[in-house]
Structure formats: structure tokens, C-alpha cells
Amino acid sequence: QVQLQESGPGLVKPSQTLSLTCTVSGGLITTYSFYWSWIRQPPGKGLEWMGAISYSGIPYYSPSLKSRTSISRDTSKNQFTLQLSSVTPEDTAVYYCARDADAITGTYDYWGQGTQATVSS
Secondary structure: OOEEEEEOOOEEOOOOOEEEEEEEEOOOOOOOOOEEEEEEEOOOOOOEEEEEEEOOOOEEEOOOOHHHEEEEEEOOOOEEEEEEOOOOHHHOEEEEEEEEOOOOOOOEEEEOOOEEEEEOO
16 A cells, blocks of 8 residues: 655745655655656645656656746655745645656546645745
């Protein structure tokens, strides 16, 4: 059973960088051929795929967020991270990490519980 858990600050000030970590247990983020994604859901809106990092460490980003997004990993800790820079209140959302098997398909078999990130001064 794979488990994912997000962690990070609940409150971020505008213009700062939101940093979130997803800790994975029950499976290795380096295992072929999984992709590890970040997805968010603003209040009252649908899910938005932000990006992912492959089992080999290659990041992929949503075009709309690419300029502000960085996804990386620490294989020694079996973690992958999200950094979203220059945040605004519109970045307020519940942020999820999830596993996507065999490329970026948008079908996730495991999810974290989500973590709230609020952008406010």
C-alpha cells in the first residue's frame, strides 16, 4: 500500500514562495515507471494539474504555471517537492500529491490527503 503525505506551511504571504513536500511510503519514487504529480484545487473550483516528476527525475509542468513552478526530489528521503514562487491569493488551494502510473495519464491510483495553503497578507 503506497501512502503519500503532503506537508508545508498553511499560510504564505503574497510574493513569497510556497514550498511543499510529499513524503512517499510503501513504494519508491524511483520505481519504473511511475510519475509523481502535484495537483491543486482552489475553493469552489476543479482540480488543476500543476506538474509532475518522473521516476527518472525529469520534471514536467503545466504551461500556465511553468514560469513559477519547480518540482524536484530527494531520493534519499523518498520525497518530492513543489515550489511555487510569486504567489498571490489566487494560489490559495488545497494541494495534493498523487501517483500516476506509466506516464502522465491523469489517472491517479494513490493520493495524499491534501494540505491547505492560504496566501494572505
